[in-house]
Amino acid sequence: AQKITQTQPGMFVQEKEAVTLDCTYDTSDPSYGLFWYKQPSSGEMIFLIYQGSYDQQNATEGRYSLNFQKARKSANLVISASQLGDSAMYFCAMREGAGYSTLTFGKGTMLLVSP
Amino acid sequence: GAGVSQSPSNKVTEKGKDVELRCDPISGHTALYWYRQSLGQGLEFLIYFQGNSAPDKSGLPSDRFSAERTGGSVSTLTIQRTQQEDSAVYLCASSSDSYEKLFFGSGTQLSVL
Numbered sequence: 001a002q003k004i005t006q007t008q009p010g011m012f013v014q015e016k017e018a019v020t021l022d023c024t025y026d027t028s029d030p031s032y033g034l035f036w037y038k039q040p041s042s043g044e045m046i047f048l049i050y051q052g053s054y055d056q057q058n059a060t061e062g063r064y065s066l067n068f069q070k071a072r073k074s075a076n077l078v079i080s081a082s083q084l085g086d087s088a089m090y091f092c093a094m095r096e097g098a099g100y101s102t103l104t105f106g107k108g109t110m111l112l113v114s115p
Numbered sequence: 116g117a118g119v120s121q122s123p124s125n126k127v128t129e130k131g132k133d134v135e136l137r138c139d140p141i142s143g144h145t146a147l148y149w150y151r152q153s154l155g156q157g158l159e160f161l162i163y164f165q166g167n168s169a170p171d172k173s174g175l176p177s178d179r180f181s182a183e184r185t186g187g188s189v190s191t192l193t194i195q196r197t198q199q200e201d202s203a204v205y206l207c208a209s210s211s212d213s214y215e216k217l218f219f220g221s222g223t224q225l226s227v228l
Binding site: 042044045047050091093101102103105106107108 | 148150156157158160163171174204206208216217218219221222
């Protein structure tokens with residue numbers, strides 16, 4: 001089974017509207033971390049937001065927030081007030097366990113923001 | 116340095132040749148990762164170094180792939196006898212702590228003709 005599932009290959013949103021990018025994960029480890037990265041056409045990977053499995057509140061970073069529903073094993077990214085510069089690929093990723101380990105990435109969602 | 120540095124940024128090679136890709140992580144970061152991203156795909160984990168521990172090589176696709184990290188800093192990913200399916204962007208990342216985010220380099224675009 002895939003550890004990270006992003007079911008939306010592509011999403012369209014109009015400028016200034018909010019958009020939600022879906023991410024579900026699969027782990028039996030009680031300790032894990034969830035990450036969202038943005039990859040514009042330039043190819044660089046830009047960290048957006050992090051949510052720890054024991055965090056009581058949903059993470060927020062400026063216009064980005066993470067809708068963390070632990071029982072459903074979902075970690076959706078919400079972008080408020082979309083901007084043209086938000087057009088990019090968005091990847092959800094998970095790190096399992098309390099020690100050092102690698103990140104497992106989903107296949108990504110392409111977001112296109114229109115004027 | 117200020118960020119993760121990778122070289123070369125682009126590499127074109129002929130099938131069957133060996134290539135070396137270099138990664139210089141952020142100073143002080145103990146963890147270093149190599150990922151591969153094929154066109155339009157997600158990131159595929161290759162190998163992970165953490166301090167002086169034995170590397171996690173579980174993601175290397177074949178024995179043609181190897182990596183080393185000298186002095187706990189610079190890493191080199193070597194692909195021997197390259198094949199066309201090796202064409203991809205190879206991304207290096209580093210982090211300072213188990214819960215820290217990964218900082219990525221800008222990648223090496225490898226094209227095998």
